[in-house]
Amino acid sequence: MxxxxxxxxxxxxxxxxxxxxxxxxxxxxxxxxxxxxxxxxxxxxxxxxxxxxxxxxxxxxxxxxxxxxxGFIDAHVHFPQTAIIASWGKRLIDWLNSYTFPEEMRFGDPAYAAEIAARYFDLVTAHGTTTVCSFCTIHPDSVDAFFTEAQARNMRVVGGKTCMDRNAPEGLRDTAQTAYDDSKALLAKWHGVDRLSYAITPRFSPTSTPDQLQAMGALWAENPDCLMQTHLSEQTDEIAWVKSLFPEARDYLDTYEAHGLLGENGLYGHAIHLEPRERDRLREVGAALVHCPTSNTFIGSGLFDMNGLMDEGHRIGLATDTGGGSSFSMLRTMAAAYEIGQLRGTPLHAAQLIWLATAGSATALKLDRRVGxxxxxxxxxxxxxxxxxxxxxxxxxxxxxxxxxxxxxxxxxxxxxxxxxxxxxxxxx
Known part of the structure; x- marks a missing residue:
């Protein structure tokens, strides 16, 4: 030795x-x-x-x-959006259609997926980030590329196949059954191997039918030690869209809860415009929220209530949200979190900022006994x-x-x- x-x-x-x-x-x-x-x-x-x-x-x-x-821990990223970071001038839904979905279509090519995975990890390690939790694309090859590259670098990472069966281009839709089958196979292949962990990954309620959300909930119930990551209440027009798609739901969170996608190992990205019931239920089950400040300002989403949610007892991590976020740097992300705190009248101390980027994110990802x-x-x-x-x-x-x-x-x-x-x-x- x-x-x-x-x-x-x-x-x-x-x-x-x-x-x-x-x-x-x-x-x-x-x-x-x-x-x-x-x-x-x-x-x-x-x-x-x-x-x-x-x-x-x-x-x-x-x-x-x-x-x-x-090492910095980035608790919510989209590595397939590496090449389209800092794309101009759209809000969430138009941003997805104009930039994200066309780029994610390219990840059906294993060589391209591998190229971007290598580029992504080069960029984040140069910025001091050692752990990420990433959405991949609907293509199993994108998941394989992500984990293969991380494994070669001995990195501790979390990732999963993004599942979508509606409101996306034809080349980016799977089905309830294929989402379940692909995710189950990828989970069996990668979860717990070396320093790798799988996260069950429905993108968000608007791009999944109730049948697909139910299938993902069933897979999570079969593998409760896995994390489940998705998006929640990022923009007001997104919330209105969710209400039109799920008229029976009490609120946005209920579209997940009704299908078995609310739990202690859940990671809910953004969580800006939460109703009182949603805040209460997330805290009751011990779910984690992930603050993505450069993304929230870049695409005009809103101001995350860090101090209010912390005072209520929520677990909160910090993330770049590459490529909706405008930087690969967790330093820049901490700076943005400070700026959002200032706008809410609750500026954060340097110790709070660096804790969020390390131990806080590790706690959100249930990795705090290993890293952070x-x-x-x-x-x-x-x-x-x-x-x-x-x-x-x-x-x-x-x-x-x-x-x-x-x-x-x-x-x-x-x-x-x-x-x-x-x-x-x-x-x-």
Whole structure:
């Protein structure tokens, strides 16, 4: 077995949820600390000098004043939309028809699916992201491409075949039966292999008939340990469309609940315009919500109620929503979450922002015992941040009165240049 690796620098520790406890007590930035990596896991951490003395055979990589963080976790993405990110000027339904569906048609070609999967993972790891939860397309080949590429990189990821049997082009529709059969076969092939997990994935109620939603609910009941991901209450015109398609439903959430698609392992992307009953039911079952701030502003969806939902006790993750979101960067996503908080009169602390992008998203994905925090026994997925990566950030950082103020400047102005290194499964990439 090779000698252990000792990373030294500033280390971000997660001690509590910064929405439940004072942010600067919940997370700590430890100066001159060290992190020991062995066999892809964190085996020890503590003050750097003590770590050097305790592990004299370890190979040290000194990051100086850089901040060693958990790798970023992007809890809601569409990797097939990589090539159409930042497409101009549409709201959700027109955006899907104009940009998304034509691009997703191309994923019936296994070679194209593999090309985009490789490009996508190159882009996100350059931005310090080590775990993603992705919608694929209706094509099983898109799922195979996603998991094959992630497996080759030893990444911990979640993904699933997107299911749609109406309100989509002919080449992007399956049926209730083929959605069930394909999803079941892909789940059996990939779920639990290496660091891969399958998510049952109806796109959203408008593109699935009640029969297909029922089939997905049946598959989830057969595999309750799997996650189920979908979209909920993203835009007001989408909600009106859902009401016209499901006139018997009490609300948007009821279109899922009535078909067995509401549960603790459910991931509901966006969740902006929730009715009081929906908020209550999501909290009662312990489902997770995923905030996608750059997407919400880019396509004009609305302002997510982070503080109100946190106060009610919801589990919430953070996500880019590539390619409705306008950036692959979780730093930019944190900045957008701050800006939306400001518009709601509830600005977020730097500790809350980085928690959402790490431990918060890990908790949403039920992966918090594996990734999302730097602690003994956790998998060694890391992001090392240079907190003076550009002249603009460096001059602001120099004026900072504490480490949180320093980090906040990088959150608001940083990009991939701030990522000194990304570590996946104990190896730098």
């Amino acid at each position: 090779p000698d252990p690796t000792l990373l030294t620098g500033r280390v971000l520790r997660v001690l509590d949820n910064p929405f439940d406890a004072p942010p600067e007590d919940a997370l700590k930035i430890e100066d001159k600390w060290g992190l020991l990596i062995e066999a892809g896991r964190i085996s020890d951490l503590g003050p750097a000098e003590q770590m050097r003395m305790a592990y004299p055979v370890a190979t040290e990589i000194a990051y100086g004043s850089d901040l060693i963080c958990p 925090a730097l602690a003994r026994g956790m998998e060694a997925d890391l992001c090392v941040l240079d907190l003076s990566s550009t002249p603009a950030i460096a001059q602001r950082s120099a004026r900072a009165e504490d480490s949180w103020e320093e980090l906040f400047a990088t959150i608001m102005m940083g990009d991939d240049r701030a990522v000194r290194a990304t570590w996946v499964n104990g190896k730098v990439v």
